[in-house]
Amino acid sequence: MFFVDLVSHLIYGQPISGETGLSRGNYTPIPQPPTIPLLRNALQIDKKLPYESFRLLHRQYGEIYLLELPGSRVVFLNSHRLTLEALDENTFHKAITGGLLELRGLVGDALFTAHHGEHNWEIAHRILTPAFSPANIKGMFGDMFDIASQLVLKWERYGPEHIIIPAEDFTRLAFDTVALCTMGYRVNSFYNDAVQPFIVSMADYLLEAQRRATIPSVVKALSSTAKWDADRALMNEIVSKGGEALITFMIAGHETTSGMLTFITYELLKSPASYAKVREEVDRVLQGKPIQPEHLSKLPYIVAVMREALRLHPPAPVIAVTPYEDTILCGEYLVPKGTIVVPQIARIQRDPAVWGEDAEKFKPERMLDGKFEDLPPKAWIPFGNGARACIGRPFAWQEAIIALATLFQRFDFVMADERYNLTLKQTLTIKPDNFHIRAIPRDNAPPLVIGATSAPKPSINVGEAAPAALSNEEMEKKVPMAVLYGSNTGSSEAFAQRIASAAASNGFNARIATLDAATGHLPTIGPTVIITASFEGEPADNAGRFVQDLTTMNDTPLEGVSYAVFGCGNRDWALTYQRIPKLIDEKMEAAGAKRLLERGEGDAAGAEFFDSFDAWEVKLWETLSTIYHTTSTNRPTEEELVVKLYGTGMERAISLRQPDAALGKVVENRILTSNAEQEKRHIEFELPENMTYNAGDYLAILPTNPPASVRRVFARYKLSEEAMITINASGATTLPTGRPVELKQVLSGYVELSQPASKRNLETLIEAADEA
Ligand code: HEM
Ligand SMILES: Cc1cc2nc3c(=O)[nH]c(=O)nc-3n(C[C@H](O)[C@H](O)[C@H](O)COP(=O)(O)O)c2cc1C
Known part of the structure; x- marks a missing residue:
């Protein structure tokens, strides 16, 4: 027995017999299933579906149990009350263990696999x-819709009898969306029946990571790593375009989102009443048109369905933490420093103490009408x-709403096998296994107008404060103003930038800085405007010191400071x-500062995020001009650009002598062929006003040369793509004459680059070459 204990000690790194720290003293011992020599509790866990083993162990041992696994002792939590304490970041921090530890071989210390306190996490996080700021996410609307449309086209093409494996097609959707939106890289998974080699390798790699997490290191050392290494090499090669960040987003973002969408489809097909409500909401809100950005905040039932599906089936089913010091959970269980503690998210989110006796039931209504907002913390x-x-939460949220609304608007879904009951598959994340459906196109489904729904680019820009077009003396006469921001993803910073840019024309001389930079020296002359956000209830990375300083202030050290606060937030939290904006607003007043204006707030989950800021900014300048007696000038600053449109857009047609041409509108444009064939498209036009078309009429299109041909000309003649030219002609020509034009414009739209050079052309070239 001594030998067994010694070997176990070498494998597990901790003593495993006798009185363990976990059952010391007067604390309640943590139940543990019986162990076997060497492998201890390792056989208790099904290698293919650990999730199911944990579920059964919960049934047997209750809210807490302990397992001795390779490399660590792991305490599993299944109740909300214990989890609430284990997720307190003052006493516990994230632990990298099991499958995540194995994944470090692929993604290194980037984000989700980084150990607590690892410096590279901070860098990657920053x-x-x-990439996931509200403005960026909104800007991704068009690309997300584009990929969702590709899924629709695929299911339409296959027809109502085709058996669909939603987990696979949602994986394609999530994979293509992450690649396109974060790296501008088109994977085109929908144009290929075979599953992308990257996805196959990743699934195998994650499965192996999960298996390796449950075997002792000696066994691991003896296993072959050829396939594991080959999968890693293939993934690295494929994403060499996007780099490690892409691999991180791919792993963290595609299986999880695809799992969520597949679980939602399953639950809705099992719950006809909820299905009907989703369909009714989509039809009522979208009114037969493709989804638009403003619809995102008007689909509360879909959101409730997403929340409820994630409650019952969290695709990433566990997280791991560990205490900084020996800690007692709920005054009962001793958890010594170094122990891994794993809250089982699916079990906690079904705790009857929080969710009631019907906690196992899919019921989106429990997330509606303020009930989600009233849930206890964690x-x-x-x-x-x-x-x-998760930093990808708003990304996954928008992607899923677009996909669900578009799919339910266009299809009726049925299970391929009505008797199917949920079984699971696990590759670190979980998803339904062997779940098949059919998608029956609905009558009168609206046309998909690909690309026509791109969100307008947000009206704000990020960058240095634009100096107003005023001299230094003029600026010095203005009222000084501090514009401070606390921002991780850039929206508060961009709003602050906008105020700073508009300051000069409103009579102020603004200085812009982070809240941390202003800690301890808020100005008492002129107003201080603060724009800031919250992250999991905490300040942004560049506002932590400021908030800390503010919350520990005594008396009224901010007397003389005048301020106004605008908060960026998201009601999903x-x-x-x-x-944080609320806290800053209240604490500043308590510390003696004078509030100039009611706090403003923008909800990034709502359609009015930017409008709320616009409205608050109008009030801000009105209030400040009354208090500081400033007047606004109409001198344009960088933010107040004046744009004038010249011409009708028909100049090229006229120059090319196509007087009958008119601007038409493409209303449908879809690819009919698969990747293997030469591309063929179905294109529909709306005829311009006053134009008719009869069968047999010609349709001429004003073309442009392919960008690659234009680039070849620039390269061949060593010209800059930025070059401008003026063409003067002695006779009639189809070229644009007498005004400076971009050479690129001429080469793209006024000359034919694809026909072979004529003898005459060559002679002209020779003459020009001689001259040179
Ligand atoms: C429904 C979809 C998603 C779910 C359920 C989900 C869930 C999670 C969970 C539970 C974590 C914490 C892991 C831990 O503590 O070990 C996490 C972290 C993370 N997620 Fe997500 N995720 C989703 C979508 C995405 C997407 C779409 C992306 C990116 C495109 C993404 C990127 C990340 C990253 C980078 C982290 C690591 C954050 C850090 O450690 O700083 N996730 N996610
Ligand atoms: C990981 C994460 C956590 C968040 N936590 C909160 C929160 O606790 N409260 C809140 O109101 N908004 C929360 N939000 C929303 C952000 O505050 C919101 O998107 C804000 O516009 C971000 O501002 P910034 O772009 O200036 O960093 C969170 C967003 C993310 C991505």
């Missing part, structure tokens, strides 16, 4: 979170916890919505 955690929570 670089990657802005009761709904499918996106993880605290500082290490119901419990901590606008927490």
